[in-house]
Structure formats: C-alpha cells, structure tokens
Amino acid sequence: MTLGSRLRERRERLGKTQLTAAKDLGISNVQLSRYESDDRKPEPDLLGRFAEYYKTTADYLLGLTNDSTLEGTAAPATEAAAFEEFMRNPEHGLFFKDYLDAPEARQEEMLRFWTFIREQERLRKSDRDKE
CATH class of the missing domain: 1.10.8 (Helicase, Ruva Protein; domain 3)
Structure with missing residues (x-):
C-alpha cells in the first residue's frame, strides 16, 4: 500500500469525508486529495499531524509497518x-x-x-x- 492509500484507508476507517478531514487538519480538500492519490508527499510536520489525527503512527503511514495501532510505540x-x-x-x-x-x-x-x-x-x- 502507498502512503496515499494508507491515508485514505485511515480516513475512511474513521468515517471522515475528505472535506471534514481536510478542514480538521487545516489543509484544503484539494491538498488532501493530492496526498491520497500520491500526487504529492506531505512535509514531515503534516505527516505527524496525519498520524495523530488518524490515530496511527507515521511508520504505518509510510509503509514501514503494517501495524496501524498505536500500541508498542514509544511513550x-x-x-x-x-x-x-x-x-x-x-x-x-x-x-x-x-x-x-x-x-x-x-x-x-x-x-x-x-x-x-x-x-x-x-x-x-x-x-x-x-x-
């Protein structure tokens, strides 16, 4: 799975629309769409915001692990x-x-x-x- 597909998967799992998620994250709907379609890559600070908002880890979003839970991450x-x-x-x-x-x-x-x-x-x- 790509970063974009993982972003989309987490957003949908939380029952958020692109419009709602973009507004909550402080970005435009167009930006979020580009991230989810892998047209653009988020800056590190936005990647952290995605992980926090989608209740997962940056490692999961980046494809470094398939564990989307927050368990096992450093305190x-x-x-x-x-x-x-x-x-x-x-x-x-x-x-x-x-x-x-x-x-x-x-x-x-x-x-x-x-x-x-x-x-x-x-x-x-x-x-x-x-x-």
Missing part, C-alpha cells in the same frame, strides 16, 4: 527525554535551540519532527547494513 515521555538528551549535544541542539522555552504545542511539533528524522536515519543505517 511520549520517553521520546521527549531522548529528544532533550539529543538537543543538549552542542552539535545538535542549535537546530532545536528554542525547544525548552517553546509552548507545549510547539514542543510537540518539534518532537514529532525529530522522531521522523530519527526514523529516517534508522532506515538509512538499515539500508547500508544490507549492502
């Missing part, structure tokens, strides 16, 4: 602690320097973005190991 507190440790490294922290002082909603967005980056790096390492 938010664990992710946040790992993210803060990563940020405290002077080489990494500059990118997210305002995390500790940011409002909670912004922190959650930055954490989702970091989780996506970390997963992409894990996949790159896995691909290199296969070579």
Whole structure:
C-alpha cells in the first residue's frame, strides 16, 4: 500500500469525508486529495499531524509497518527525554535551540519532527547494513 492509500484507508476507517478531514487538519480538500492519490508527499510536520489525527503512527503511514495501532510505540515521555538528551549535544541542539522555552504545542511539533528524522536515519543505517 502507498502512503496515499494508507491515508485514505485511515480516513475512511474513521468515517471522515475528505472535506471534514481536510478542514480538521487545516489543509484544503484539494491538498488532501493530492496526498491520497500520491500526487504529492506531505512535509514531515503534516505527516505527524496525519498520524495523530488518524490515530496511527507515521511508520504505518509510510509503509514501514503494517501495524496501524498505536500500541508498542514509544511513550511520549520517553521520546521527549531522548529528544532533550539529543538537543543538549552542542552539535545538535542549535537546530532545536528554542525547544525548552517553546509552548507545549510547539514542543510537540518539534518532537514529532525529530522522531521522523530519527526514523529516517534508522532506515538509512538499515539500508547500508544490507549492502
């Protein structure tokens, strides 16, 4: 299944129309249609919003797992602690320097973005190991 088909499947499973889902996600119906038809790929922050809204994981939407449930995912507190440790490294922290002082909603967005980056790096390492 493609990202678009998984987005459509999750939306339909929740009984949402494209119009309703697009409005709730803060995007246009045309944009959502393009994502669902694989004409466009969402940015990492929107991918996180899709996962949250559709009550699934980014891994599922990206086709990295066929488990669409949230069970077995890292606890938010664990992710946040790992993210803060990563940020405290002077080489990494500059990118997210305002995390500790940011409002909670912004922190959650930055954490989702970091989780996506970390997963992409894990996949790159896995691909290199296969070579």
